[in-house]
Amino acid sequence: MILETEALAKRYRRRWALYDCTLAVPESAIVGLVGPNGAGKTTLLQLIVGLLGPTAGAVRVLGGTPDAAMRSGRVGFVAQDAPTYAGLTVADHLSMGGGLNPHRWDAPAAAERVDRLGLRLRQRAGRLSGGQRAQLALTLALSKRPDLLVLDEPVASLDPLARRAFLDETAAAATATGTAVVLSTHLVADLAHVCTHVVVLAGGRIRLAAAIAELCTNPAELERVVLDELGRASGEGHATR
Numbered sequence: 685m686i687l688e689t690e691a692l693a694k695r696y697r698r699r700w701a702l703y704d705c706t707l708a709v710p711e712s713a714i715v716g717l718v719g720p721n722g723a724g725k726t727t728l729l730q731l732i733v734g735l736l737g738p739t740a741g742a743v744r745v746l747g748g749t750p751d752a753a754m755r756s757g758r759v760g761f762v763a764q765d766a767p768t769y770a771g772l773t774v775a776d777h778l779s780m781g782g783g784l785n786p787h788r789w790d791a792p793a794a795a796e797r798v799d800r801l802g803l804r805l806r807q808r809a810g811r812l813s814g815g816q817r818a819q820l821a822l823t824l825a826l827s828k829r830p831d832l833l834v835l836d837e838p839v840a841s842l843d844p845l846a847r848r849a850f851l852d853e854t855a856a857a858a859t860a861t862g863t864a865v866v867l868s869t870h871l872v873a874d875l876a877h878v879c880t881h882v883v884v885l886a887g888g889r890i891r892l893a894a895a896i897a898e899l900c901t902n903p904a905e906l907e908r909v910v911l912d913e914l915g916r917a918s919g920e921g922h923a924t925r
């Protein structure tokens with residue numbers, strides 16, 4: 685397994701943001717994480733990449749701790765706000781990506797991607813639009829050729845065509861290199877388009893975790909299953925803790 689969590693839990697002061705989360709993500713899987721605002725999606729993703737430590741339970745990434753996996757350079761992560769360095773140019777970001785990941789960095793792919801997206805190499809990141817900054821951060825994560833790609837709402841700021849194109853690229857990376865992907869999204873249509881697995885999280889608990897092929901046969905059915913589950917969770921007022 686590329687990623688495993690077991691009874692993973694996180695508490696902020698007295699409030700549990702994530703509870704009893706057990707998941708297994710195999711090679712090439714594209715896992716879509718959906719849930720209402722405050723469901724615990726970012727918390728789970730940050731536990732996976734070691735930005736947070738668990739209150740209880742365990743997480744194993746590429747057979748080791750999240751810290752070790754991150755240090756190995758085999759994990760690509762793009763946080764919700766797609767952080768970039770405002771004062772550095774697009775070219776600076778690419779050379780930094782190459783410098784930090786000398787053994788895995790795919791320089792031609794990175795250059796081709798920024799060119800295709802129309803990002804100018806001499807443009808400072810601080811002058812890019814929100815969607816362009818997200819594309820730059822996604823380029824850095826993809827060009828590391830990671831074994832695991834963790835994306836917190838990666839397509840939220842992209843226009844519809846760019847969103848579809850990015851999801852297709854992600855799926856191609858999963859197929860070509862076995863990269864496993866865990867991405868959070870509010871767009872159920874994106875799940876149907878690209879994901880192999882769905883995880884519905886509400887009130888810090890997993891409400892549903894399944895291979896999409898075993899759950900339904902078409903996008904409309906998937907949307908109904910996910911929305912029904914979210915509706916049930918909302919009706920229960922998340923009063924499960």
Ligand SMILES: Nc1ncnc2c1ncn2[C@@H]1O[C@H](COP(=O)(O)OP(=O)(O)OP(=O)(O)O)[C@@H](O)[C@H]1O
Binds near residue numbers: 719720721724
């Ligand atoms: N640093 C923190 N300190 C205290 N509580 C926090 C902290 N970060 C998150 N929380 C709380 O934990 C819960 C889960 O938050 P999280 O950001 O993981 O949700 P989310 O599913 O990513 O939400 P969204 O879809 O709005 O981004 C929320 O109730 C939130 O208020």
